[in-house]
Amino acid sequence: MIVADRKPVEEIIEEVKDHDKILILGCNECVTVCEAGGKKEVAVLASVLRMHFLNQGQTVRIDERTLQRQCDHEYLEEVRDIIDQYNAVVSLACGVGVQFMAEKYHATPVYPGVNTVFMGVTEERGLWTERCQGCGECILARTGGICPISRCAKRVLNGPCGGSTKGSCEIHKDVVCAWQLIVERLKALDRFDDYEKLSALKDWSTDRAGGPRKVVREDLQDESKDT
Amino acid sequence: MRLQYPSNIQIILVPCTGKVDVIHMLHAFEKGADGVYVVGCMEGDCHFNSGNLRARKRVEQVRKILDTINIGGERVQMYNLSSSEGLRFTQFAIEMNERILKLGPNPIKRAADKAA
Ligand code: SF4
Numbered sequence: 001m002i003v004a005d006r007k008p009v010e011e012i013i014e015e016v017k018d019h020d021k022i023l024i025l026g027c028n029e030c031v032t033v034c035e036a037g038g039k040k041e042v043a044v045l046a047s048v049l050r051m052h053f054l055n056q057g058q059t060v061r062i063d064e065r066t067l068q069r070q071c072d073h074e075y076l077e078e079v080r081d082i083i084d085q086y087n088a089v090v091s092l093a094c095g096v097g098v099q100f101m102a103e104k105y106h107a108t109p110v111y112p113g114v115n116t117v118f119m120g121v122t123e124e125r126g127l128w129t130e131r132c133q134g135c136g137e138c139i140l141a142r143t144g145g146i147c148p149i150s151r152c153a154k155r156v157l158n159g160p161c162g163g164s165t166k167g168s169c170e171i172h173k174d175v176v177c178a179w180q181l182i183v184e185r186l187k188a189l190d191r192f193d194d195y196e197k198l199s200a201l202k203d204w205s206t207d208r209a210g211g212p213r214k215v216v217r218e219d220l221q222d223e224s225k226d227t
Numbered sequence: 228m229r230l231q232y233p234s235n236i237q238i239i240l241v242p243c244t245g246k247v248d249v250i251h252m253l254h255a256f257e258k259g260a261d262g263v264y265v266v267g268c269m270e271g272d273c274h275f276n277s278g279n280l281r282a283r284k285r286v287e288q289v290r291k292i293l294d295t296i297n298i299g300g301e302r303v304q305m306y307n308l309s310s311s312e313g314l315r316f317t318q319f320a321i322e323m324n325e326r327i328l329k330l331g332p333n334p335i336k337r338a339a340d341k342a343a
Contacts, residue, residue: 047253052296
């Protein structure tokens, strides 16, 4: 999932301080799971903002809404009939949702309510860690299912580097060396011979180096749009 | 043992303090409560293992929020006792009541009255 973290409330107050009709818009997907932008966080932020503005002597209307997703047209359409009631939206979706919302509703400023951090897993409640950087050409088959792009500080493809010490990465002793994990995993899979095979240079054009990316699936596209 | 605690305190029963969420405390303040305190079992004695520890963390979160928006973090407090300690229960109530009386009414309430 996409992992996000809550923004300091002071920062959000600064974003919206000049508006008096604000919609706090949550998302039911990833940001709900990582407890940054779901219905509950929407309720908390709305309550905090209502109290803040009241305390400042400002009359500000703050409403709450949470959509199933903010990265699909059909769910964003659900606010079309109410959007004109507001002069600002704070979206607690990831950066994708914030942008899609802003693309759709040109006349209403949309502010981010979370910091979108990475694609990762819930290791335990309250602890999320990175697993994928969407490089566009997955190499996990070669690395025993452990990603050196997202988990090695240097994105080394034939590791470990000289900084690997007792299983830790040289950037910090609490950071596990991804290549140590890969070596252990290949051994456990009885595929240690694969470790000897050198990885060729990676084509980074499928990563961000190639500019903004898109996935086109003509087999899924609506035929009627072509004509 | 019939102990008196300040009559302006409204008790809300919950099955475990782990049930008390940040939003419940915030809504209490939003509706005009002058102070909120949560009384849980002793740490280490939670029937559900960590309900009271979670409550403590949530109280701390609310405290930070109230400080940020100038309502006063001291208006919220976590207490712990065991179920047989009626006397401590009243002590907590008196302590909190005195603290809140000193702080005065919830500023939100004053602001809302002004706006009305
Ligand atoms: S120590 Fe391991 S994880 Fe850290 S940079 Fe070197 S190879 Fe990558």
